[in-house]
Amino acid sequence: MKVAIAGAGAVGRSIARELLANEHMVMLLERNADHIDVDAIPKAQWVYADACELASLEEAQLQDFDVVVAATGDDKANVVLSLLAKTEFGVRRVVARVNDPRNEWLFNESWGVDVAVSTPRMLASLVEEAVSVGDLVQLMTLRQGQANLIEVTLPADTALAGKPVRKVELPRDAALVTILRGGRVIVPQPDDPLEGGDELLFVAAVEVEDELRAAIGLAPAEPS
Numbered sequence: 001m002k003v004a005i006a007g008a009g010a011v012g013r014s015i016a017r018e019l020l021a022n023e024h025m026v027m028l029l030e031r032n033a034d035h036i037d038v039d040a041i042p043k044a045q046w047v048y049a050d051a052c053e054l055a056s057l058e059e060a061q062l063q064d065f066d067v068v069v070a071a072t073g074d075d076k077a078n079v080v081l082s083l084l085a086k087t088e089f090g091v092r093r094v095v096a097r098v099n100d101p102r103n104e105w106l107f108n109e110s111w112g113v114d115v116a117v118s119t120p121r122m123l124a125s126l127v128e129e130a131v132s133v134g135d136l137v138q139l140m141t142l143r144q145g146q147a148n149l150i151e152v153t154l155p156a157d158t159a160l161a162g163k164p165v166r167k168v169e170l171p172r173d174a175a176l177v178t179i180l181r182g183g184r185v186i187v188p189q190p191d192d193p194l195e196g197g198d199e200l201l202f203v204a205a206v207e208v209e210d211e212l213r214a215a216i217g218l219a220p221a222e223p224s
Contacts, residue, residue, distance in 0.1 A: 001025070004065040004091075006051035006081050007072035008035045011097060015069060016044050029060060052080045054088065063089040070096040075103045079111045086112030116141065136213060139201075147173075147205050152216065156196040159217050166190035171211035174204035 001024045005012045008030035016026045020043050027045040030036050038046050049056035051072070062068065068085040070078035078096045085091040096107050098118035107116035117140075140149040154160060160168065165176065165188045179186040180199035186192065194200075204212050213220060 001067065002065045003027070003067045003069060004029060004060070004062055004085075005069045005071055006030075006077070007070070007097075008032075008037075008046070009071075009073060011073075012069075012071040013041060015071060016041050020044060027060065027065070029056075052077050052084070054084060057081075057084060057089065062091065065089075065091060067091070067093040067095065070094070072097070073099055075099050075106070079103075079106050079113070082107075082112040084112070135218065136209060142203065147203055148209070150202045150204055150209070150212070152200050152202070152218070154194065154196055154198045154200065154216070158194070158196050160194045161196050162193050164191050164193055168194070168215060170202075170215050171204070171208040173208045174202055174212045174215075177201050177203055 001019075003019050003024055004027045005016055006029045008016075008028045012028060012030075016028055019026050020041070025045075026041075026043070027047060028041070029047050029049050029051045031048070031050040033048060036046055036048055047056075047060050049060060051057065051070070062085060068081065068091045070081045070085075072078055072081075075098065078098075082094045082096045085094050093114050094112050095115045095117065096113045098104050098107055098116050101118055104116060104118055107113045135152065137151045138148045139151050141147075142149060168176070170176065176188050178201040179188050179192070179194070180201070181195065181197070200216070202212065210220060
């Protein structure tokens, strides 16, 4: 897979290293000459360019990439690049970094964003996940806000204890994807029994989250 990453700061470099370790091809676009350090990531293709300039993106042949990651520290630059990547170059998948949660409303399909990643929101979700038992915690938004990756830790006295997965009547647009139990990661099978303390990971459409709560025996969400 060919991935173009705009922004060669700490975030962009970390993403590049992970992708290269998984044997993907990576191009780093950076407009600040002080951030360009080919020796730091020699396997990446480094390009000194402004990722918001159409001519620079044409020269970099962005149309040949499978994924664009807008990872700069400037939200305005990230949404402009996302829009250009999607509309001008037909990039199939665009992932954008959200630096200021107040700007999240911009990072949607209208601006070419397929996946928006807000570090502050993710950290808050992880804090909630660490302390919340018996409630839904949204870990990540998927498909421009149409669905969420959701975690719930079953309480020790859950009514689901001993019940096989196939007996849990989930709503149509929700799926149990993983059970975390102690140090194990379990791909759920129909006859696997649930236990108190299990961490369940679901992907669910936003509109069925109340039904999902009811299916796993949780109290309705309090009105905001």
